[in-house]
Amino acid sequence: MNIKIEKEMDVISNPKKGSEEIIISKIRELIVSKQLEPGDKLPAERILAEKLGVSRNQLRQAIQRLEFYGLVKKYPQSGTRVSNIGVTALNGMMTDILQLQEPDFKSLVETRLILETNAVRLAATRRSDEHLRQIQAAHEAYSEKAINGLNAVEEDLMFHLKLSEASGNSVINSLMLVITPEIITRFVANKVCNKDENHLLIKEHQSIIDAIIDKDPDRAVAKLEEHFKDLYKFCYD
Amino acid sequence: MNIKIEKEMDVISNPKKGSEEIIISKIRELIVSKQLEPGDKLPAERILAEKLGVSRNQLRQAIQRLEFYGLVKKYPQSGTRVSNIGVTALNGMMTDILQLQEPDFKSLVETRLILETNAVRLAATRRSDEHLRQIQAAHEAYSEKAINGLNAVEEDLMFHLKLSEASGNSVINSLMLVITPEIITRFVANKVCNKDENHLLIKEHQSIIDAIIDKDPDRAVAKLEEHFKDLYKFCYD
DNA sequence: TGATTTTAACTGGTTGACCAATCTGGTTAA
């Protein structure tokens, strides 16, 4: 459809994102100065925007971010409420949000290891037959490409996502979804593929599946860690 | 400032959120039908909106969600690109996103246990002096209220967030921030407070801190699990 | 007086027009 981009584009560090953070910071000040209390309704968007000296759109975007973190909840046609979790908590969490940094790759991988290890442990005890079926299907899609020495990073990814789905924990699954694309895009570039290594990886996948079929959490985790030994090396050497 | 809400408002299951998901679904179809390929620039918002038969705002909101999951990246005044992670991955992840359900409380707590356990393990080896100072400060703020039998749920929360900050893993910290408010709001209602129990909790906090000071990961985790024994019971009985 | 209906103001959401940055292709000058 269009020309493919070859090299990673320079990551622009959102120079205008700053206004959003300034607004959050101002809302935090309203809270600590008791002009706004937990459980209160926020002033109407138009009014608050004028009070803070920003446009309504900018304010809405900031509120959207606060809502994502659960610090505020919108009620359409009615108002927006500050979560009733106390001044200390609100102040602390807003401060933390403002300090959030771009995730470094090592943290991403480390977190994936943690989440997926626990997901697999849970999957080994909770998996339904439908989960198993989907895992198997994903594994077959992977094998088909990998066995021919093709790059199967995507199919590998899908296999692992199906594992975390089988954990039966919707939050873990959701968090995996958030961090996976970032990991993939950084991995896909450097990925080398040779048939021999792929055969080994297929075997490792199958070992994990077998452990889940047998409902053996410890073995499933052990096999996963074996499968991830390179990632562990990347994180901890 | 305003009247406090006493009882939980009925959770409205976002009846209009549907349009967003329909749009994502349509974009996914464009991708699987090869009309749109990984790495491509999306058609301009106005054009795509018309093509999909939706308003530009609705489309923008859907794109924003895709961007959150890293499946798309916007370049201001230039265009929006589909992440270059393959058709299979894009299709699979969009399907997963559309299937995401509201998190159940048990999954939230279970995930918190997993994240925080690992955060503390990391904190025990990586913590800086500044981290320690902040943890201590948060603990003192907690103690001061708890020792008088006051409700100190917020201060407790802040203490635990400082623990995960000390992990040195920005992703874990960020994920903890996302799930914590939801947990708090559901916990804060049922929380009972008595001095004796609070004294015990203070001691438990101090044990965790001591282990982190000593850079003893295993002890830190053990003390945390002891501290969380009620939560474990909640999850697994 | 009290319950019920009406109504007007107020809310977040939506819309279409406008803005400034950027990309594109052809043109010009070295």
Place this chain on the structure above:
DNA sequence: TTAACCAGATTGGTCAACCAGTTAAAATCA
């Protein structure tokens, strides 16, 4: 031939006016 440049078209971002649902005070009636 090549590099610099300029103008117009295209982009996502922004804004102010408008919409539909909600709310609560005011008006009405039994």
